[in-house]
Ligand code: HDD
Ligand code: HEM
């Protein structure tokens with residue numbers, strides 16, 4: 001494997017982590033929106049807040065990681081994408097601001113109207129942001145971002161069938177992952193009703209996402225034939241199969257209430273789609289631009305990968321401590337009466 | 343397209359892109375300063391509370407931690423926008439040189455991760471970890487905050503003194519990322535910025551308690567809330583002024599055009615005076631107070647040193663003189679005002695082990711946070727506007743880097759509206775945080791433990 005290929009693999013792994021963890025945080029916001037009235041939805045919202053609270057900042061860093069690796073490893077591709085797709089990217093950026101800020105603000109607000117205002121902002125931007133990020137993915141996948149600076153069409157590059165499906169899929173998978181994770185979180189704090197509630201939501205959402213994915217294949221066939229061929233018959237086929245199988249198994253596991261196992265299969269189903277796209281498109285990053293043409297010099301790649309390897313030695317144990325602290329302590333806390341308005 | 347056309351096409355959009363960058367950076371940097379400085383100050387309070395059992399320190403630590411939770415969230419999202427904007431607004435820069443400054447940003451990414459992870463633990467596990475472990479879990483936050491300030495400023499330093507790469511026909515052919523990161527501008531700029539972060543956080547936090555004391559709340563809790571951050575900032579201020587002098591020497595030797603703009607020097611001369619105040623009109627500095635030989639002396643330690651004037655370079659290569667000159671005056675003025683405040687505190691403490699009793703001291707302390715933030719913003723205006731028209735000094739012009747897509751102006755309008763709302767909401771929420779659960783006059787143990795951090 002060349003240094004450029006390792007860099008791309010690391011970048012894609014970072015993107016996967018963002019979709020699986022950051023995506024679930026967006027999904028939490030979507031369920032917040034659909035949680036019901038201020039009184040009725042309160043337990044759901046509290047569970048969501050407790051699950052996201054300590055980890056969303058760390059999850060969010062994956063996005064920064066991906067962006068920085070792009071401009072370090074494949075600078076001209078980063079410039080082409082950012083300049084052509086500046087409209088959806090600006091909108092996604094504003095969504096990110098609104099979401100993160102509103103979530104933090106709501107947590108420290110006491111009055112109902114404030115919680116409602118910040119809550120609505122949080123929930124609304126949780127839908128909008130993944131949607132726009134999805135349209136960006138669709139633009140790249142359907143080859144609508146040419147090489148060079150601002151060479152693509154500023155509107156049709158992201159307002160097209162593939163982008164629409166990718167946007168919908170981004171929102172759908174976010175909601176699905178969140179529902180799956182929250183099911184287990186509810187079970188862990190010993191709230192049976194809530195676990196059942198999110199289980200139902202996860203089942204319904206999983207079915208919808210499966211249908212959207214199938215529709216997406218039809219769209220790809222017409223709109224991005226090269227990627228379609230790779231996905232349905234080429235190197236990317238195993239990933240598509242993995243995704244479909246894992247998706248179906250997840251439904252069965254949800255049905256049978258294996259809430260821990262379904263976390264893994266649901267993640268695989270989503271990751272399969274992502275890696276299928278990546279492998280299907282490889283070695284082309286943009287229309288007519290291969291990884292070799294776009295990669296940074298080896299000195300840069302070696303220095304950055306080396307730095308990341310050293311960083312990983314610090315990060316992995318720390319991340320483990322973070323997740324372990326809060327997964328473990330859920331049970332202990334559930335016995336203490338919760339002060340809902342802290 | 344030839345460069346002249348490019349300029350014509352993108353005139354309004356270029357201005358919008360620069361304003362947008364300045365707005366979002368100028369916003370982020372204030373919050374980021376609290377991200378760098380506040381954890382350390384909070385840890386000191388927590389440590390003192392742990393050692394002495396003083397409930398006032400412990401309550402302060404909890405309250406600061408709660409505010410930190412809000413500030414970090416806002417800092418994280420406002421920083422994310424910046425990384426989008428680097429590509430959306432300046433694809434010419436990032437497409438060509440993204441890899442040259444990629445290393446410090448990758449390292450910064452690691453630092454952010456550490457910061458976010460340990461912040462999650464520090465805030466959310468406050469009551470669930472033993473006090474010592476909890477204190478220790480705060481230390482990586484401090485280190486990572488300082489490290490991320492260092493890394494990001496090395497990237498900016500590279501834009502001032504680009505080194506560590508070879509270009510052929512506009513394409514990068516070889517890069518030495520470590521040489522790019524440790525360019526000549528890195529030492530003075532990073533040190534100056536990190537100290538500035540502690541000053542902004544320290545004076546800023548002290549201001550809050552100074553206002554409360556002016557309103558009559560003079561109990562131990564408020565006095566400690568004023569004294570601790572103010573002491574930290576006061577110790578740093580004299581050092582910062584020395585470092586500022588170092589930064590000025592650096593500019594004098596390496597960016598003479600910037601120095602000429604900072605001082606409004608048009609003709610190259612020896613024995614140049616220092617200009618205080620004044621305004622540049624038609625290639626001449628007017629109404630300024632002149633301190634003879636001052637500039638030559640300060641910039642090169644020699645009263646007869648030669649200072650290059652702006653007339654040496656064509657008008658198209660000059661930065662806007664008045665903006666840079668006045669920004670520099672404001673920074674230096676604020677720096678010396680803060681030095682005066684620090685000296686006042688030191689004197690009173692040395693004499694009586696107490697705060698100065700004059701209400702003027704509290705009034706000055708109440709303004710110190712604003713002054714520090716003003717110095718910070720002004721300093722960045724000197725650095726960034728003074729480097730114009732270059733985005734990479736001497737290598738790439740800002741106009742070549744900007745996104746030529748139409749309609750950047752609308753992006754700027756949208757971003758301005760969002761930031762205005764964000765500012766209002768942040769200020770409002772932080773004020774409510776203090777008001778909704780007021781501090782008990784004489785805190786008891788149960789007031790401390792009853793105050794939830796998150
Ligand atoms: C609390 C903030 C603060 C204070 C009190 C000062 N500065 Fe400063 N200054 C900054 C905060 C700052 C900064 C953090 O905003 C800058 C922008 C870029 C940088 O590295 O530091 C800066 C830049 C900066 C530059 C430009 C460096 C460059 O372009 O590379 C010079 C020449 C000075 N400063 C000089 C001074 C002097 C002589 C001061 C003495 C009073 C001073 N600063 C006080
Ligand atoms: C690593 C740190 C930084 C980087 C990489 C960076 C990069 C940039 C870029 C790309 C621009 C736009 C192009 C230009 O006008 O030259 C810019 C402009 C600007 N930046 Fe920075 N910047 C950094 C730090 C800061 C900070 C912390 C501030 C804080 C206030 C700041 C203030 C400004 C201002 C005021 C402008 C507008 C210049 C003008 O309009 O003439 N910069 N910076």
Ligand code: HEM
Pocket residue numbers: 057060061064370371373374375376377378413414415416417418419420421422423424425428454455457458487490491492494495535539
């Ligand atoms: C072009 C300039 C800059 C970019 C692209 C940038 C990027 C970012 C990003 C992406 C984050 C969020 C990280 C997280 O989720 O925790 C962030 C936060 C932060 N940034 Fe910046 N930044 C810039 C300028 C600066 C400067 C000049 C400083 C110098 C002090 C700084 C210091 C920080 C700190 C300390 C944080 C984390 C603490 C907090 O969130 O309050 N940044 N920045």
